[in-house]
Amino acid sequence: MNYEQIIQSTVKSNNSKIVLLVLDGIGDIRNIKFKNKTPLEYAHTPNLDKLAKESVTGRMHPILPGITPGSGPGHLGLFGYDPIDNSIGRGVLEAIGIDFELKSYDVAARCNFATMNDNGLITDRRAGRIPTEMTIELCNSLKSIHEIDGVEIIIKPGKGHRFVTIFRSKEKEIGSMINDTDPLVEGKAPLVATGKNPPSQFLSKVINQFIKKGYDLLKDKHPANAFLMRGIASKPKIPSMRDKYLLESAAIATYPMYRGIASLLGMTLLPAPDSIEGLFETYINYHHKYDFFFIHVKGTDQAGEDGDFDSKVSCIEKVDQALPIILENKPNVLAITGDHSSPCAMHSHSWHPIPLLLHSQFAGLDDVKKFHENACNNGGLGFFESKYLMGLLLANAKRLDKFGA
Numbered sequence: 001m002n003y004e005q006i007i008q009s010t011v012k013s014n015n016s017k018i019v020l021l022v023l024d025g026i027g028d029i030r031n032i033k034f035k036n037k038t039p040l041e042y043a044h045t046p047n048l049d050k051l052a053k054e055s056v057t058g059r060m061h062p063i064l065p066g067i068t069p070g071s072g073p074g075h076l077g078l079f080g081y082d083p084i085d086n087s088i089g090r091g092v093l094e095a096i097g098i099d100f101e102l103k104s105y106d107v108a109a110r111c112n113f114a115t116m117n118d119n120g121l122i123t124d125r126r127a128g129r130i131p132t133e134m135t136i137e138l139c140n141s142l143k144s145i146h147e148i149d150g151v152e153i154i155i156k157p158g159k160g161h162r163f164v165t166i167f168r169s170k171e172k173e174i175g176s177m178i179n180d181t182d183p184l185v186e187g188k189a190p191l192v193a194t195g196k197n198p199p200s201q202f203l204s205k206v207i208n209q210f211i212k213k214g215y216d217l218l219k220d221k222h223p224a225n226a227f228l229m230r231g232i233a234s235k236p237k238i239p240s241m242r243d244k245y246l247l248e249s250a251a252i253a254t255y256p257m258y259r260g261i262a263s264l265l266g267m268t269l270l271p272a273p274d275s276i277e278g279l280f281e282t283y284i285n286y287h288h289k290y291d292f293f294f295i296h297v298k299g300t301d302q303a304g305e306d307g308d309f310d311s312k313v314s315c316i317e318k319v320d321q322a323l324p325i326i327l328e329n330k331p332n333v334l335a336i337t338g339d340h341s342s343p344c345a346m347h348s349h350s351w352h353p354i355p356l357l358l359h360s361q362f363a364g365l366d367d368v369k370k371f372h373e374n375a376c377n378n379g380g381l382g383f384f385e386s387k388y389l390m391g392l393l394l395a396n397a398k399r400l401d402k403f404g405a
Helices: 003-010 046-053 071-078 090-097 132-142 198-218 241-245 256-264 276-286 299-306 309-328 386-396
Strands: 018-023 056-061 106-116 122-124 151-157 162-168 226-233 249-252 292-297 333-337 354-360 382-385
Touching: 003 241, 003 386, 018 071, 018 309, 018 386, 046 309, 046 333, 046 354, 056 386, 071 090, 071 256, 071 386, 090 106, 090 162, 090 226, 090 256, 106 198, 132 151, 132 162, 132 198, 151 198, 162 198, 162 256, 198 226, 249 256, 249 276, 276 292, 276 309, 292 309, 299 309, 333 386, 354 386, 382 386
Parallel strands: 018 292, 018 333, 056 382, 249 292
Antiparallel strands: 056 354, 106 122, 106 162, 106 226, 151 162, 333 354
């Protein structure tokens, strides 16, 4: 038997409550410009530090040492779905996250509005993080492209600079084995879409035509005069949290991508205000109705990708200030961690292990007195892959029977 099969053979139900608080991209590396500290180390976090003294800590590899995860694999691992065996494209997650009903024959792409110069090079991959209102207007312009070569094109705005494009064809088979067009760095041209098999090659030609037509429509829409596609994918089959863990689960997340992951795993999507206090208050309002709560905070990742050390510190401090709201109705098990690291110095996701704090009546204590990366290096949980976290949460919630005689 493998680990997942052991969990499924021993899992049981009870009345315990589990909260998984994910500070997206929380992990970082020490910065010589800020007293040789990480943002988590630099921030004033009395509540997190007090909780660390009453908890056990460690660090997690989102996938494997040295492997940088996308947001999808990073979260799948946290929920106990092996990110290597379970691949879900960003396009699918974004589409489901805005409550779009994907069909089995649909292919979805997550798109970012971007800024392109006169030489065809991308100068800002997020178009200055334009507001949602502007994205809605731009999407309305792109909706004039409603069909190419028999493939229906559906465009839906997301949050901020993001939108979703769904390619739908009932007559012709379309495939999703297509590369991203995002070059992932500024100063380069968008990549040409290419497919790896005949159905994907057909759709890649449609995508390239769509991009050309779209760029023509956006040419005077600076700073959002281009767009980049990521995570071109079709909807997979994956077991729900209820089927896998006997958990009635709920998600409190603002951004469509993370709502999409949660929805795909069968979680109920709860109201998610933009403020951190609002997210935590939603947990208080619904804490009696569900067994498992996934609470997602985006600001730490956004600051890391922007290279904004001060903003990352500020977001961490806001989480710390609001933490007593959760502790008013403390769950039986509380885990605070991230889905991946987003070091400010790198302006991107990275492979660096994520700090983890695990609090429960049965978690035990270690000698760690503060919650940050370097303190967690000495934590009692050591270093492990994030796909094992759910097993620890279930065990601490007394939701696993003994294995074997």
